Amino acid sequence: MLATGSSILLDLAPDGAQSVTFGFGTETLILGAPALNTTAFAGMTVGFHDLINFGNGVVINSVDSAPGTDGPNVVTVHVTEGGNSGTIFLGNVQFTDGASHFNIFTDPSTGDAAFQAAC
Numbered sequence: 001m002l003a004t005g006s007s008i009l010l011d012l013a014p015d016g017a018q019s020v021t022f023g024f025g026t027e028t029l030i031l032g033a034p035a036l037n038t039t040a041f042a043g044m045t046v047g048f049h050d051l052i053n054f055g056n057g058v059v060i061n062s063v064d065s066a067p068g069t070d071g072p073n074v075v076t077v078h079v080t081e082g083g084n085s086g087t088i089f090l091g092n093v094q095f096t097d098g099a100s101h102f103n104i105f106t107d108p109s110t111g112d113a114a115f116q117a118a119c
Helices: none
Strands: 007-010 019-021 028-031 038-041 043-047 051-054 059-067 073-081 084-096 101-106 113-118
Touching: 059 101, 059 113
Parallel strands: 007 028, 019 043, 028 051, 038 084, 043 084
Antiparallel strands: 051 113, 059 073, 073 084, 101 113
């Protein structure tokens, strides 16, 4: 669980068996070099204003969210990295604190492509 107001940098996205829970407030998860066409997390709980940044020059083209077969959302992040297009999947995403989707932007503090949980 990410503590309130904390940030964590992972050089690589973990395999699809890991999960992450954001605390209350605005927390930031930075994936330094996410692998294309993989499932980054098996589960994720995000609230309003929580951030996920992608380093390594990754460009986020779109973020789609759809209900999963067992309730939580499956989020598909369409990206381009070094001229290669692909997807990064976030499985079993549960929105809390009023959040219902993600907005794409550039994080002004890092210059990284990012998406933020929004209402």
